Protein backbone atom coordinates (compact mmCIF):
# COMPACT_ATOMS: atom_id res chain seq x y z
CA UNK A 1 0.00 0.00 0.00
CA UNK A 2 1.38 3.39 -0.89
CA UNK A 3 0.80 6.43 1.22
CA UNK A 4 2.19 9.92 1.16
CA UNK A 5 2.68 12.66 3.68
CA UNK A 6 1.13 15.84 2.47
CA UNK A 7 2.18 19.35 3.34
CA UNK A 8 -0.63 19.41 5.93
CA UNK A 9 0.55 16.21 7.47
CA UNK A 10 -2.60 14.52 6.27
CA UNK A 11 -1.79 11.13 4.82
CA UNK A 12 -4.21 10.05 2.22
CA UNK A 13 -4.46 7.26 -0.24
CA UNK A 14 -6.87 7.03 -3.11
CA UNK A 15 -7.23 3.32 -2.99
CA UNK A 16 -8.74 2.49 -6.35
CA UNK A 17 -6.10 4.15 -8.39
CA UNK A 18 -3.42 3.86 -5.75
CA UNK A 19 -2.74 7.52 -6.18
CA UNK A 20 -1.51 9.94 -3.65
CA UNK A 21 -3.93 12.59 -2.63
CA UNK A 22 -3.11 15.83 -1.06
CA UNK A 23 -6.16 17.26 0.58
CA UNK A 24 -6.99 20.64 1.99
CA UNK A 25 -9.62 21.03 4.69
CA UNK A 26 -11.30 24.06 3.18
CA UNK A 27 -11.60 25.01 -0.45
CA UNK A 28 -13.77 27.38 -2.40
CA UNK A 29 -16.26 24.91 -3.52
CA UNK A 30 -15.76 21.68 -1.69
CA UNK A 31 -16.57 21.62 1.98
CA UNK A 32 -14.39 20.15 4.67
CA UNK A 33 -13.53 16.58 4.02
CA UNK A 34 -15.05 14.61 6.78
CA UNK A 35 -13.26 11.37 7.12
CA UNK A 36 -15.24 8.80 9.03
CA UNK A 37 -13.49 6.28 11.20
CA UNK A 38 -13.95 2.70 10.16
CA UNK A 39 -12.26 -0.61 10.23
CA UNK A 40 -10.99 -0.63 6.71
CA UNK A 41 -8.11 -3.02 6.93
CA UNK A 42 -5.82 -3.58 3.98
CA UNK A 43 -7.74 -6.79 3.49
CA UNK A 44 -10.97 -4.86 3.00
CA UNK A 45 -9.22 -2.56 0.58
CA UNK A 46 -8.26 -5.49 -1.54
CA UNK A 47 -11.78 -6.79 -1.53
CA UNK A 48 -14.03 -6.00 -4.44
CA UNK A 49 -17.58 -5.61 -3.16
CA UNK A 50 -20.43 -7.27 -5.01
CA UNK A 51 -23.76 -5.50 -5.03
CA UNK A 52 -26.87 -6.44 -7.01
CA UNK A 53 -24.84 -8.92 -9.00
CA UNK A 54 -22.10 -6.50 -10.00
CA UNK A 55 -18.49 -6.35 -8.83
CA UNK A 56 -17.05 -2.96 -7.89
CA UNK A 57 -13.56 -1.64 -7.19
CA UNK A 58 -12.44 -1.61 -3.54
CA UNK A 59 -13.00 2.16 -3.29
CA UNK A 60 -16.72 1.61 -3.88
CA UNK A 61 -18.48 0.76 -0.65
CA UNK A 62 -21.88 -0.86 -0.64
CA UNK A 63 -23.24 1.73 1.82
CA UNK A 64 -22.37 4.42 -0.70
CA UNK A 65 -24.15 2.58 -3.50
CA UNK A 66 -27.26 2.36 -1.35
CA UNK A 67 -27.17 5.98 -0.27
CA UNK A 68 -26.42 7.23 -3.75
CA UNK A 69 -29.93 6.34 -4.82
CA UNK A 70 -31.24 9.35 -2.90
CA UNK A 71 -28.38 11.72 -3.80
CA UNK A 72 -29.88 15.16 -4.56
CA UNK A 73 -29.49 16.06 -8.19
CA UNK A 74 -29.43 19.63 -9.46
CA UNK A 75 -30.71 20.39 -12.96
CA UNK A 76 -27.39 22.06 -13.82
CA UNK A 77 -25.24 19.08 -12.81
CA UNK A 78 -23.09 17.65 -15.58
CA UNK A 79 -22.54 13.92 -15.49
CA UNK A 80 -19.73 12.23 -17.39
CA UNK A 81 -20.36 8.51 -17.40
CA UNK A 82 -18.08 5.90 -18.89
CA UNK A 83 -16.96 2.32 -18.75
CA UNK A 84 -13.40 2.48 -17.29
CA UNK A 85 -10.63 3.44 -19.72
CA UNK A 86 -12.91 5.01 -22.29
CA UNK A 87 -11.66 8.59 -22.06
CA UNK A 88 -13.24 9.76 -18.79
CA UNK A 89 -10.44 12.17 -17.95
CA UNK A 90 -10.17 13.50 -21.47
CA UNK A 91 -13.82 14.47 -21.60
CA UNK A 92 -13.70 15.79 -18.01
CA UNK A 93 -10.90 18.07 -19.12
CA UNK A 94 -12.87 19.22 -22.17
CA UNK A 95 -15.96 19.97 -20.09
CA UNK A 96 -13.98 21.70 -17.34
CA UNK A 97 -12.12 23.79 -19.91
CA UNK A 98 -15.39 24.80 -21.54
CA UNK A 99 -16.76 25.89 -18.17
CA UNK A 100 -13.57 27.92 -17.63
CA UNK A 101 -13.87 29.63 -21.04
CA UNK A 102 -10.83 27.73 -22.23
CA UNK A 103 -8.65 29.27 -19.53
CA UNK A 104 -6.39 26.51 -18.26
CA UNK A 105 -5.58 28.44 -15.10
CA UNK A 106 -9.24 28.53 -14.11
CA UNK A 107 -9.98 24.85 -14.66
CA UNK A 108 -11.60 23.30 -11.63
CA UNK A 109 -10.87 19.60 -11.25
CA UNK A 110 -12.10 19.30 -7.69
CA UNK A 111 -15.44 17.67 -8.25
CA UNK A 112 -13.81 15.12 -10.52
CA UNK A 113 -11.20 14.23 -7.93
CA UNK A 114 -12.81 10.82 -7.74
CA UNK A 115 -15.91 9.21 -9.17
CA UNK A 116 -19.28 9.77 -7.52
CA UNK A 117 -19.41 6.24 -6.15
CA UNK A 118 -15.90 6.24 -4.66
CA UNK A 119 -14.67 6.67 -1.14
CA UNK A 120 -11.41 8.46 -0.60
CA UNK A 121 -9.45 6.26 1.73
CA UNK A 122 -7.27 7.73 4.43
CA UNK A 123 -3.96 6.21 5.39
CA UNK A 124 -4.32 2.55 6.25
CA UNK A 125 -2.79 1.84 9.61
CA UNK A 126 -2.93 -1.33 11.61
CA UNK A 127 -6.20 -0.24 13.19
CA UNK A 128 -7.77 0.33 9.84
CA UNK A 129 -8.38 3.37 7.69
CA UNK A 130 -10.78 6.27 7.59
CA UNK A 131 -12.77 7.11 4.53
CA UNK A 132 -14.63 10.01 2.99
CA UNK A 133 -17.40 9.48 0.51
CA UNK A 134 -17.06 11.48 -2.66
CA UNK A 135 -20.84 11.90 -2.90
CA UNK A 136 -20.89 13.58 0.51
CA UNK A 137 -18.28 16.07 -0.63
CA UNK A 138 -20.28 16.73 -3.77
CA UNK A 139 -23.47 17.41 -1.82
CA UNK A 140 -22.16 20.83 -0.82
CA UNK A 141 -20.06 21.70 -3.84
CA UNK A 142 -20.85 24.80 -5.89
CA UNK A 143 -22.80 24.53 -9.12
CA UNK A 144 -22.35 23.52 -11.80
CA UNK A 145 -20.91 20.25 -10.55
CA UNK A 146 -19.03 18.10 -13.03
CA UNK A 147 -19.57 14.59 -11.72
CA UNK A 148 -17.89 11.51 -13.13
CA UNK A 149 -19.02 7.94 -12.69
CA UNK A 150 -18.58 4.46 -14.09
CA UNK A 151 -21.95 3.32 -12.78
CA UNK A 152 -24.55 1.63 -14.94
CA UNK A 153 -27.69 3.77 -15.00
CA UNK A 154 -29.63 1.68 -12.51
CA UNK A 155 -27.09 2.48 -9.80
CA UNK A 156 -27.13 6.24 -10.39
CA UNK A 157 -29.29 8.57 -8.25
CA UNK A 158 -33.01 8.11 -8.82
CA UNK A 159 -33.57 11.86 -9.23
CA UNK A 160 -31.78 11.74 -12.59
CA UNK A 161 -35.03 10.85 -14.32
CA UNK A 162 -36.88 13.73 -12.75
CA UNK A 163 -34.24 16.51 -12.73
CA UNK A 164 -32.74 15.52 -16.08
CA UNK A 165 -29.26 17.00 -15.70
CA UNK A 166 -26.99 16.77 -18.71
CA UNK A 167 -25.26 13.43 -19.12
CA UNK A 168 -22.33 12.80 -21.43
CA UNK A 169 -21.62 9.15 -22.01
CA UNK A 170 -18.21 8.39 -23.49
CA UNK A 171 -17.71 5.08 -25.27
CA UNK A 172 -14.53 3.69 -26.81
CA UNK A 173 -13.94 0.70 -29.02
CA UNK A 174 -13.72 -2.23 -26.60
CA UNK A 175 -10.49 -3.67 -28.00
CA UNK A 176 -8.67 -0.50 -26.99
CA UNK A 177 -10.64 -0.28 -23.72
CA UNK A 178 -9.43 -3.73 -22.73
CA UNK A 179 -5.89 -2.95 -23.83
CA UNK A 180 -5.84 0.31 -21.90
CA UNK A 181 -7.26 -1.40 -18.85
CA UNK A 182 -4.66 -4.15 -19.04
CA UNK A 183 -1.94 -1.52 -18.80
CA UNK A 184 -3.73 0.32 -16.03
CA UNK A 185 -4.09 -2.87 -13.98
CA UNK A 186 -0.43 -3.68 -14.43
CA UNK A 187 0.42 -0.61 -12.42
CA UNK A 188 -1.51 -1.88 -9.41
CA UNK A 189 -0.12 -5.02 -7.80
CA UNK A 190 -3.51 -5.69 -6.17
CA UNK A 191 -4.81 -6.78 -9.54
CA UNK A 192 -2.47 -9.73 -9.44
CA UNK A 193 -0.57 -9.24 -12.69
CA UNK A 194 -2.67 -11.50 -14.85
CA UNK A 195 -1.00 -12.47 -18.11
CA UNK A 196 -2.69 -10.98 -21.18
CA UNK A 197 -4.51 -14.12 -22.33
CA UNK A 198 -6.10 -14.73 -18.93
CA UNK A 199 -6.98 -11.08 -18.58
CA UNK A 200 -8.53 -11.12 -22.08
CA UNK A 201 -10.83 -14.02 -21.24
CA UNK A 202 -12.06 -12.27 -18.10
CA UNK A 203 -12.58 -8.98 -19.91
CA UNK A 204 -14.55 -10.43 -22.80
CA UNK A 205 -16.85 -12.27 -20.42
CA UNK A 206 -17.43 -9.19 -18.23
CA UNK A 207 -15.86 -10.67 -15.13
CA UNK A 208 -14.16 -7.55 -13.86
CA UNK A 209 -15.41 -4.47 -12.06
CA UNK A 210 -18.48 -2.74 -13.54
CA UNK A 211 -19.37 -5.93 -15.39
CA UNK A 212 -19.80 -6.39 -19.11
CA UNK A 213 -18.60 -3.65 -21.44
CA UNK A 214 -21.39 -4.62 -23.83
CA UNK A 215 -24.17 -4.19 -21.27
CA UNK A 216 -22.73 -0.92 -20.01
CA UNK A 217 -22.43 0.71 -23.38
CA UNK A 218 -25.71 -0.59 -24.78
CA UNK A 219 -27.66 0.67 -21.79
CA UNK A 220 -26.54 4.25 -22.43
CA UNK A 221 -26.67 3.88 -26.21
CA UNK A 222 -30.35 3.08 -25.80
CA UNK A 223 -30.82 6.33 -23.89
CA UNK A 224 -29.17 8.52 -26.52
CA UNK A 225 -32.49 9.69 -27.93
CA UNK A 226 -33.33 11.27 -24.60
CA UNK A 227 -32.51 14.97 -24.75
CA UNK A 228 -30.26 14.98 -21.71
CA UNK A 229 -27.91 12.20 -22.86
CA UNK A 230 -25.10 12.90 -25.33
CA UNK A 231 -23.32 9.78 -26.59
CA UNK A 232 -19.71 10.54 -27.51
CA UNK A 233 -17.20 8.14 -29.05
CA UNK A 234 -13.52 8.34 -28.16
CA UNK A 235 -12.52 7.68 -31.75
CA UNK A 236 -14.65 10.60 -32.96
CA UNK A 237 -12.85 12.96 -30.58
CA UNK A 238 -9.54 11.63 -31.90
CA UNK A 239 -10.65 12.19 -35.47
CA UNK A 240 -12.18 15.62 -34.99
CA UNK A 241 -11.77 17.06 -31.52
CA UNK A 242 -13.20 20.41 -32.54
CA UNK A 243 -16.46 18.88 -33.68
CA UNK A 244 -16.79 17.06 -30.37
CA UNK A 245 -16.02 20.16 -28.35
CA UNK A 246 -18.69 22.04 -30.29
CA UNK A 247 -21.28 19.31 -29.75
CA UNK A 248 -20.45 19.01 -26.04
CA UNK A 249 -20.80 22.81 -25.67
CA UNK A 250 -24.12 22.73 -27.48
CA UNK A 251 -25.34 19.92 -25.27
CA UNK A 252 -24.43 21.97 -22.19
CA UNK A 253 -26.13 25.09 -23.62
CA UNK A 254 -22.81 26.91 -23.70
CA UNK A 255 -21.95 29.34 -26.49
CA UNK A 256 -18.16 29.52 -26.59
CA UNK A 257 -16.47 31.82 -29.08
CA UNK A 258 -14.27 30.30 -31.80
CA UNK A 259 -11.29 31.42 -29.83
CA UNK A 260 -12.46 29.59 -26.70
CA UNK A 261 -13.17 26.46 -28.75
CA UNK A 262 -9.67 26.62 -30.19
CA UNK A 263 -8.19 26.88 -26.72
CA UNK A 264 -10.25 23.98 -25.39
CA UNK A 265 -9.18 21.79 -28.32
CA UNK A 266 -5.56 22.75 -27.88
CA UNK A 267 -5.40 22.33 -24.10
CA UNK A 268 -7.20 18.99 -24.07
CA UNK A 269 -4.86 17.36 -26.58
CA UNK A 270 -2.85 14.41 -25.34
CA UNK A 271 0.44 16.28 -25.30
CA UNK A 272 -0.97 19.35 -23.60
CA UNK A 273 -2.76 17.25 -20.98
CA UNK A 274 0.47 15.41 -20.24
CA UNK A 275 2.31 18.70 -19.92
CA UNK A 276 -0.39 20.15 -17.71
CA UNK A 277 -0.38 17.25 -15.29
CA UNK A 278 3.36 17.26 -15.16
CA UNK A 279 3.21 20.94 -14.38
CA UNK A 280 0.64 20.42 -11.63
CA UNK A 281 2.90 17.83 -10.16
CA UNK A 282 6.00 19.95 -10.10
CA UNK A 283 4.31 23.26 -9.29
CA UNK A 284 2.65 21.85 -6.21
CA UNK A 285 -0.03 24.47 -6.63
CA UNK A 286 -2.40 23.10 -4.06
CA UNK A 287 -3.74 19.96 -2.60
CA UNK A 288 -6.23 18.98 -5.25
CA UNK A 289 -3.93 19.92 -8.03
CA UNK A 290 -1.27 17.87 -6.41
CA UNK A 291 -3.52 14.84 -6.61
CA UNK A 292 -3.91 15.36 -10.30
CA UNK A 293 -0.26 16.08 -10.66
CA UNK A 294 0.61 12.78 -9.10
CA UNK A 295 -2.02 10.95 -11.01
CA UNK A 296 -1.29 12.38 -14.35
CA UNK A 297 2.34 13.11 -13.79
CA UNK A 298 2.94 9.41 -13.81
CA UNK A 299 0.55 9.27 -16.74
CA UNK A 300 -1.88 6.92 -15.06
CA UNK A 301 -4.74 8.30 -17.05
CA UNK A 302 -2.85 9.59 -20.03
CA UNK A 303 -0.86 6.88 -21.73
CA UNK A 304 -0.63 6.34 -25.48
CA UNK A 305 -4.02 7.80 -26.33
CA UNK A 306 -4.17 5.96 -29.67
CA UNK A 307 -6.81 4.18 -31.67
CA UNK A 308 -5.65 0.65 -32.50
CA UNK A 309 -3.19 -0.09 -29.73
CA UNK A 310 -5.04 -3.39 -29.26
CA UNK A 311 -3.09 -4.74 -32.24
CA UNK A 312 -0.05 -4.93 -30.01
CA UNK A 313 -1.85 -7.39 -27.73
CA UNK A 314 -4.63 -9.33 -29.43
CA UNK A 315 -3.57 -12.56 -31.10
CA UNK A 316 -5.26 -13.44 -34.40
CA UNK A 317 -7.41 -16.03 -32.61
CA UNK A 318 -8.39 -13.61 -29.85
CA UNK A 319 -9.31 -11.02 -32.43
CA UNK A 320 -11.54 -13.48 -34.26
CA UNK A 321 -13.19 -14.53 -31.05
CA UNK A 322 -13.68 -10.93 -30.06
CA UNK A 323 -15.24 -10.02 -33.41
CA UNK A 324 -17.63 -12.93 -33.11
CA UNK A 325 -18.79 -11.88 -29.63
CA UNK A 326 -19.00 -8.23 -30.71
CA UNK A 327 -21.20 -9.12 -33.70
CA UNK A 328 -23.47 -11.21 -31.57
CA UNK A 329 -23.92 -8.69 -28.77
CA UNK A 330 -24.17 -5.56 -30.89
CA UNK A 331 -26.00 -6.88 -33.92
CA UNK A 332 -29.34 -5.15 -33.39
CA UNK A 333 -27.97 -1.99 -31.83
CA UNK A 334 -26.74 0.00 -34.84
CA UNK A 335 -23.74 0.99 -32.73
CA UNK A 336 -20.41 0.73 -34.51
CA UNK A 337 -16.85 1.71 -33.64
CA UNK A 338 -13.69 2.59 -35.50
CA UNK A 339 -11.10 0.01 -34.44
CA UNK A 340 -8.14 1.59 -36.18
Ligand code: A3P
Nearest residue numbers: 085086087088089090180269270302303304305
Ligand atom coordinates in the same frame (compact mmCIF):
# COMPACT_ATOMS: atom_id res chain seq x y z
P1 A3P B 1 -4.63 4.45 -23.35
O1 A3P B 1 -4.33 3.62 -22.12
O2 A3P B 1 -5.07 3.61 -24.51
O3 A3P B 1 -3.52 5.36 -23.72
P2 A3P B 1 -9.93 6.96 -18.60
O4 A3P B 1 -9.72 8.42 -18.38
O5 A3P B 1 -11.36 6.62 -18.83
O6 A3P B 1 -9.29 6.16 -17.54
O7 A3P B 1 -9.22 6.59 -19.99
C1 A3P B 1 -7.83 6.57 -20.12
C2 A3P B 1 -7.47 6.47 -21.59
O8 A3P B 1 -7.76 7.72 -22.23
C3 A3P B 1 -5.98 6.19 -21.80
O9 A3P B 1 -5.90 5.38 -22.98
C4 A3P B 1 -5.46 7.60 -22.05
O10 A3P B 1 -4.22 7.66 -22.71
C5 A3P B 1 -6.57 8.18 -22.89
N1 A3P B 1 -6.53 9.66 -22.90
C6 A3P B 1 -6.49 10.50 -21.85
N2 A3P B 1 -6.38 11.77 -22.26
C7 A3P B 1 -6.34 11.73 -23.61
C8 A3P B 1 -6.22 12.74 -24.63
N3 A3P B 1 -6.13 14.04 -24.35
N4 A3P B 1 -6.23 12.32 -25.93
C9 A3P B 1 -6.34 11.02 -26.24
N5 A3P B 1 -6.44 10.04 -25.33
C10 A3P B 1 -6.45 10.39 -24.03
